[in-house]
Amino acid sequence: MTSTTVARNVVTGLRDMGVRHVFGVPSGGWVDYMEAIRTTDGIDFVLTSHEGGAGFMADVCGRLTGVPGVCFGTFGPGATNLATGVGGATLDRSPMIALTDEMPAPLRGRTVQMAIDHQALFAPLTKTTMRIEADGAADTLAQAARIALSGRPGAVHVGLPQGMSAEAVEPAAIGPIVPDAPPAPDAAALDALTAAFAAAAKPVLAVGLGAVHAGVQDRILALAERFGLPVLLTPMAKGMVPEDHPNYAGVLFHALSDMVGRTHAEADLVVAVGYDPIEFNYESWMKDGLALASIDVAPADIDRAKHPVAAEVVGAIAPALDALLALPAGARGWDLAALAERRAAMFAKLKGREGRFGPCAALDVLRDVLPADGIMTCDVGAHTHLIGQHWRTPRPGTQIMTNGWSAMGFGLPAAIAAKLCRPDTPVCCVLGDGGFLMTVGELATAAREKLPIVIVVFTDNDLALIRIKQEKKANPIYGTPVRAEGTIGGPSLFGVPVTVARDPAEFRTALEAGFAADGPVIVEALLDSREYDELVLRKDKP
Template sequence: MTALPASEIDDTAPSAAARPSPRQTGAHAVVRTLEALGVTRVFGYPGGAIMPVYDALTGSSLQHILVRHEQAAAFAADAQARLTGKAGVCLATSGPGATNLLTGIANAYLDSVPMIILTGQVPSGLMGTDAFQEVDVFGMSMPVVKHSIIIRDPLKIPEMIAEAFEIAESGRPGPVLIDLPKDVLQAEAYPTIPPQPRPEAGSSHPPESDLAAATTLLARSKRPVFYIGGGVTLGGAVEAVRDFMARTGIPTVATLKGLGCPHPDSETFLGMLGMHGGRAANVAVDESDLLICCGARFDDRATGRLDTFAPGARIIHIDGDAAEIDKLRRAEIGLAGDISAILAGITNDWLDITEWRDTCVERKEHHAFRYDAPGSGVYAPAMLKQLSEAAGDDFIAACDVGQHQMWVAQHCRFSRPEHHLTSAGLGAMGYGLPAGIGAAMTRPDAKVVTITGDGSIMMNIQELATARRYGVPVRILLLDNASLGLVRQWQEYFFDQNFSEIDLYDNPDFAEVAHAFGIEAFTVHSREEVPAAIDRLLNARGPILAHVLIDPRENVWPLVPPGASNADMMED
């Protein structure tokens, strides 16, 4: 660029130091408030109504991650929140930007993930007029948020955003939507430090009489089972659960979201229960005379046909959310409040279940998964097991939805529950890649692996560009069976082999697709290539994709048929 001649320089222009500070707006208040609340990273995509916030981001301390689809912004923020316990933040413009976030919002709501969603909105005077890119995201998101806010006064931005964070992170966590009309963002509003969040109310404790009754019920039990779910993690009670397991020796089963709460090497941990749970876990629940449900909600994927679930068992239900108790299954004793304190208050002075425990452990060994599948092709369960064991306690899986999701739950080793990132309640395909990006940016020291399928990867494959742009150290293990595998399996057994619209024979060469995005990639064809592939994946520094070809006829076993009891499992 050619410098201006001295004669054309305006000597009367004030120096940078003398210029008045830029006009401060509601958008600046948004950014300064996020900074004051400790936010360091946001995921988003700009557009018309949210543009004032993007203008205010310039020069701030916030790291903005430009995703390539708004849904990915929500999924990435979701993963960050699950790993840190602090609300993730995503933002998008009005109209299609806001609606593209809805799947991610619903995902966070159903899995109780704290998240702040900032959406631009048309100016206040145009709201309700069907203006360009106007949708009522406040109303549309109402069923899938913990709380919603429309900010109409720019001076209240700090206070209302601080309140949103408090709501999202306290009690049972969840997403909070903040809708920001463009005129509010553009109005003058000198940022102020937001008020400190009010101290969270102390956790409630059940009466001592209820704890004593639970202890008595346990003492009288001959075949107790400890049934744990994702509420354990939300309540910060992982260590309390492990301690309870160790001092009681009660056989333990977990839901999809409960995996990682029991130590993976615990002898009395029988694995996941439910539709794709192990036989030892499902049989133990079926034969139990006491079910201690802790942080679980009797979800249909875990219970199968509810009226046949643990048919001879009395129920002690422990949960941080009192609304879950007696919602689906009546409990003899309901204990709501601090899960750690409740577990510590249930003693086991007279518990003698040696014979029952030995029976359950023997079943666990007898029905253990086998990994000696015939043939030379890649056997996905074995590869996943080897991958998680090779990664060790640093292994974090960001899993998509399909057969591979169930294989991960069955065969991977998780040292912590937050290391198992999965769309449990919503079952949203496309979660894996953006969640892996969010996780790897949050924990770059860990071995973060997105585990996806050829169906799921196509839902958000554009995020390969995000991984490449930021050099995100995410490893992508893509299991390709050229079909929508879980749908195909159901069609095979429950729809008379009417294979309708599940054939993905025209998949691209995914390694070449990754190369086109500038990402290292390779293809695995046979079982003998697996050890080297795992080593290459785990030791890569930047984003890398392993395209693994597997048998399209391979199914997930066991399987509880729809509408059946968990005792009626189908097996290969």
């Protein structure tokens, strides 16, 4: 059999499992892998400005394609830079394979420039960590992909020992990756679930990211409609129930969560479907004593002294929903007309208003300009809380945020990855000016790749969430102004043109031009951050 190299087995293996992009900053030890990528059809290396951005990009590729996203970092600082994006994939539940250089066996544990223990570094940030051997690289990558995709998805770290890439080995292929299927639910647990549900007068559905992964949107809608139930969403489950659906009750944890709380305060049972407390733990919003019925691939993480667990179904989600749907139909005690009034009142508060240009009006205009099938990514900040509640999301995957990890700097790399994965789909990102500064260097990546994305920067020169918390404690504003005044600076950044908008009309014109452009465009909206004060950081618990 004709021999090949370790590098080529790694690269062809990634390509054959469906990986189309590898993100990172190269090292000397990565050169053989780069050459293998260059000469292999169907896979490309994307040079990023920072390894953290590479991790965010791989995260979003994993979300959108269902194939583990792949990123690379070199020894020491390359790996620690990469770690921010790797932790994001694990806590945002995105499948990822994070590759790093590692010292060859004779140098492990020695004092060597840039050397740290990457296996130890990535252990708490990933589902597991491993390293390749020359004759088993393909098998290791296949195992890493299966683990990354199984259960709650996440990152797996794979070390590439330096000097191994050029070794001659036999060709090895990777076939389709089949994740471990969740187990079938226990019959007794299903009986407990149906009994708890049947006994409840006002059960409420709380739907999380696990339900998105399970693909049970139709069942959730059918369950809500069959029994007249309100549906609460976690932020990363946006799109599972349309905002105009009569059973939609709002998003937990984000803007005006006190108004959302008026609904779940009436419940006598929370039926949690794929609810992942990494977004928002139960105790922070459920009234004391409120019972839980959990349906998920993992056991419920809840203070059981405060909240009785009436049922806990661990395993495949769809069969548990089918068991509930098999119960006799009939509306429960919910007043859906009152729910509609609360929903309308909440959205009225979030509507853009006359006067100074604020973030609500900016989101209204952007939602109107971006096509319904477009993708909007966002960064972390006060604007995220508005987006979580206010942004109309027609289906999962059309609004992309980080909420389990919540790293500032996520939004721009996320948009780059979304456009690479969905080249025919309009893509934009919404960033605060603080988060924008964290990964502004990735503008160079967007320009180099000639990606037509619209980068919306909400400039208020204010880290608003922290400033609001300071003021609530009657503390002076300190350390939160991004700059004294003005704009992000200049008519272009890294070759990306900048248009400044000072009112909704200017903003609309700039957006329309931006979406018609053939490359990346920045639209900077100069906004009044005081609008956030009355909308975000409200009480979640009655």
